[in-house]
Amino acid sequence: MYLLTLSESKPPNIVFIVADDLGWNDVGYHNPEIKTPNIDKLAREGVILNQSYVQPLCSPSRSSFMSGYYPFRTGLQHLVIISFQPVCLPLNISTLPQELKKLGYATHMIGKWHLGFCKWECTPTYRGFDSFFGYYNADEDYYNHSLSRVPFKGYFLDYRDDRQPVRDQDGVYSTHAFTKRAESVISQHDTSKPLFLYLPYQAVHEPIEVPKQYENMYPNIQSEGRRKFSGMVSALDEGIGNVTAALKQKGIYDDTIILFTADNGGWVSYYGNNYPLRGGKFTIYEGGTRGAAFIRGTGITGNRTYDELIHAVDWLPTLVSAAGGSVTGRDGQDLWKSISTGSGENRTEFIYNIDDDFPPVEGHAGIRYYFFIFFIIPMLPVLMGDYKLIEGYPGLFPDWYKPDTEMSSLDDPVEEFMAREGYKADNGYQLFNIKEDPTEHNDLSTKNPEIVAKLKARLEYYRKTFYVKPNFPILPDFAADPTKFNNTWSPGWC
Known part of the structure; x- marks a missing residue:
């Protein structure tokens, strides 16, 4: 260096x-x-x-x-x-x-x-x-x-x-x-x-x-x-x-x-x-x-x-x-x-987005949060989890695409995708450990309900305290x- x-x-x-x-x-x-x-x-x-x-x-x-x-x-x-x-x-x-x-x-x-x-x-x-x-x-x-x-x-x-x-x-x-x-x-x-x-x-x-x-x-x-x-x-x-x-x-x-x-x-x-x-x-x-x-x-x-x-x-x-x-x-x-x-x-910590408007074309809401545990001797934080919670629809084009993927032959691929896939405006949650799973293949939400609850509460804090309706x-x-x-x-x- x-x-x-x-x-x-x-x-x-x-x-x-x-x-x-x-x-x-x-x-x-x-x-x-x-x-x-x-x-x-x-x-x-x-x-x-x-x-x-x-x-x-x-x-x-x-x-x-x-x-x-x-x-x-x-x-x-x-x-x-x-x-x-x-x-x-x-x-x-x-x-x-x-x-x-x-x-x-x-x-x-x-x-x-x-x-x-x-x-x-x-x-x-x-x-x-x-x-x-x-x-x-x-x-x-x-x-x-x-x-x-x-x-x-x-x-x-x-x-x-x-x-x-x-x-x-x-x-x-x-x-x-x-x-x-x-x-x-x-x-x-x-x-x-x-x-x-x-x-x-x-x-x-x-x-x-x-x-x-x-x-x-x-x-x-x-x-x-x-x-x-x-x-x-x-x-x-x-x-x-x-x-x-x-x-x-x-x-x-x-x-x-x-x-x-x-x-x-x-x-x-x-x-x-x-x-x-x-x-x-x-x-x-x-x-x-x-x-x-x-x-x-x-x-x-x-x-x-x-x-x-x-x-x-x-x-x-x-x-x-x-x-x-x-x-x-x-x-x-x-x-x-x-x-x-x-x-x-x-x-x-950061917020990916909070968008409660409709239609949910891009991601509805998401938060990233580091969980730490503190040891008394020495008094140092150790990262125990790097978690990401997605609330609701994650957005258009949600899969894994290799460089040679052909997505559309129409003038408006967004409209084509919407016609094929719909909005899928569900209210579910997805949880990922980004440190261990950066490509987001493994949804941990059902295995870790306590982490989901904590991140939901944190997301709701931001929504209630700072959220402005989309202009x-x-x-x-x-x-x-x-x-x-x-x-x-x-x-x-x-």
């Missing part, structure tokens, strides 16, 4: 990279069939986070990153924010970039927002970012940067440079565009200030689109979809390599923390893969919530793995702590010392109609 030193005179630069819908099995350091040399190198130089948890879908995870609160406390736990919903991350919550600006940081965002845009106050440059280049929604075309949403007819632009629509990038692949902008932000950065760059790439979310040269890197993969998806991962990896090179060219690489994480598990319908973990995007099984992640850089003892728990809500207090500040009163826990040095206070309007707000905004998805209608 080696230690990259943190300057005492200046906070570290922070580059926070998010890969959209990247599966556990979709990075080279977990699966050598995937060509990600830049990601692998960074991961092995730093700390590979073996139990880094996110939410089962996009908006909930991003709200956790930015706020430090569980989505069931902000009303964002049900599905994702849809283009026509007058919903955003609550404006009374200070965000990660706002907290870092208090410490003197220059803050920039490039990529996918997906935390609401119905009014300007919801958008990135009003939530703490000095600049924004990217898009507000979820799943636009990688080349023409537009998307359609029923009930509105047509495809409408969703691409912004700060407040202004970007209309001269038709045909430019978004992974390349975001990397190019990141290189520009880094090269123009005033090094008298620390830099915070939030870089949530569009890749590898559907639609499955990639320049041919990246697909051609995988001639041995028979499935066209999986071959293209793998090429998307390699294009992303190339972009991360170029961002790393820009940091080195600027002379700030050695003073920078790089955090990389998926926002949820891979979407098996669109060729993402989480094997051997169970499930994927939409589920609160491990395949939907245990994200591929690592952190490396200044102040971090590298070349090791971190096997303790960390949740998406922890990144706000942890990164603020790395920057020399502190934030209290959030669900997130400051794990900087534990992650950076391997010694310090660890997380012993998820069913009917579209027609004020969002992009034809009223020059055929562009735009703020200003709520």
Whole structure:
């Protein structure tokens, strides 16, 4: 192991990279069939986070990153924010970039927002970012940067440079565009200030689109979809390599923390893969919530793995702590010392989700809890069980899927799955010992009713004390109609 030193005179630069819908099995350091040399190198130089948890879908995870609160406390736990919903991350919550600006940081965002845009106050440059280049929604075309949403007819632009629509990038692949902008932000950065760059790439979310040269890197993969998806991962990896090179060219690489994480598990319908973990995007099984992640850089003892728990809500207090500040009163826990040095206070509990709304498309509720026993001599805690309780429906796509699994030939695999499997909205419980059974094959609920009862009570405590009903309007707000905004998805209608 080696230690990259943190300057005492200046906070570290922070580059926070998010890969959209990247599966556990979709990075080279977990699966050598995937060509990600830049990601692998960074991961092995730093700390590979073996139990880094996110939410089962996009908006909930991003709200956790930015706020430090569980989505069931902000009303964002049900599905994702849809283009026509007058919903955003609550404006009374200070965000990660706002907290870092208090410490003197220059803050920039490039990529996918997906935390609401119905009014300007919801958008990135009003939530703490000095600049924004990217898009507000979820799943636009990688080349023409537009998307359609029923009930509105047509495809409408969703691409912004700060407040202004970007209309001269038709045909430019978004992974390349975001990397190019990141290189520009880094090269123009005033090094008298620390830099915070939030870089949530569009890749590898559907639609499955990639320049041919990246697909051609995988001639041995028979499935066209999986071959293209793998090429998307390699294009992303190339972009991360170029961002790393820009940091080195600027002379700030050695003073920078790089955090990389998926926002949820891979979407098996669109060729993402989480094997051997169970499930994927939409589920609160491990395949939907245990994200591929690592952190490396200044102040971090590298070349090791971190096997303790960390949740998406922890990144706000942890990164603020790395920057020399502190934030209290959030669900997130400051794990900087534990992650950076391997010694310090660890997380012993977190909530996968609590979503009492209907339909239960993603996981209904779940909790993770470490049980300890204390010995008098010496007075040390010993881990006796690492248990996970799932309440009710665990979510769509709940099985074990190998990389060559073909899930769907229809336009909407979620609707296909629902038609075939139904909601299965039962009220039962499943219990797993994740330390002994990380792939969740052995339900222990009938064998350990006393543990089920304890975790049910703990889950109910969170529900009664902190639960906020999902802010998820069913009917579209027609004020969002992009034809009223020059055929562009735009703020200003709520």
